[in-house]
Amino acid sequence: MTRVVVVDDQTLVRQGIRGLLDVAGIDVVGEADDGAAALDTITEVEPDVVLLDLRMPGHDGIWALEQLRDRGMDVPVLVLTTFDDDTLVLEALRAGARGYLLKDVTLDQLTRAVETLAGGGTMIAPSITDRLVRAVQSGASPVGADAPPVQELTEREVEVLRLVAEGYNNREISEVLYLAEGTVKNHVSTILVKLCARDRTNAVLRALHDGILR
Structure with missing residues (x-):
């Protein structure tokens, strides 16, 4: 069973994701409400995949990604957020995220993304890929x-x-x-x-x- 840590500052969102993943047969082994707590939890439980929101009070998702990268903690991180602006997408992927989905995904899409990252793959929503292509075409460097x-x-x-x-x-x-x-x-x-x-x-x-x- 794939083991996941959910990082989101909203308790109700974390509980909702946990309930959905339980139904899909994915084991949520830890939760955190900001980047600093996420690092502690990830270190403790060693999950297969981390689901990470970006905008959180205290230490945000980008900070957490950079810390994981700098500390050599090679855990696959799937960004799951409501924010899809080009700057945030590029920041997250540069910092080491291996997937980027918006919170309007279906359970099947989320489950496939989690299993894909656990298996060593990547998962970026097609709409996000389109934005990356447009950003590159406009001169932004990824x-x-x-x-x-x-x-x-x-x-x-x-x-x-x-x-x-x-x-x-x-x-x-x-x-x-x-x-x-x-x-x-x-x-x-x-x-x-x-x-x-x-x-x-x-x-x-x-x-x-x-x-x-x-």
Whole structure:
């Protein structure tokens, strides 16, 4: 059973998410109401996935993401928020979020996202991806200004990366492309190296920034 920590400053929202995930067979093993409490809870229970709101009093979600990254705590974080402005989306993904959904998702969509991140994948709502593309087209950079240059990807690597951007995990990619799962894993590893990316979400951002994915 996938183990989740829910971070949101509203008690009713946390209770609601817990109830829904219980129905879906996902175990909520901890709750927190701000970024600082989230770090303590994550350290204590070591969840498979963290559901994180962004706007919270005290230490917010971006602060929590940056702390997790700086401390080397490699837990997949799915942002679940009502805020979809371009700046927040870019901040969260730069800080290490591996998924970004709005709170108007269905239970099925939320469950799929949680399981996708637990399996090593990424999940960004299509509407959010569209906003990222528009932000890049308007000149906003989804990666740091000092990001190193990328290496050219093969056609197969681009195919794999496109499916990664759509939220597919390695097993699903192997089924779509008729490849062994180990081969897909090797392609993903090579993509991360070539794009100088720390994870799958960052690889998608680099690909958008450099025009590899459009």
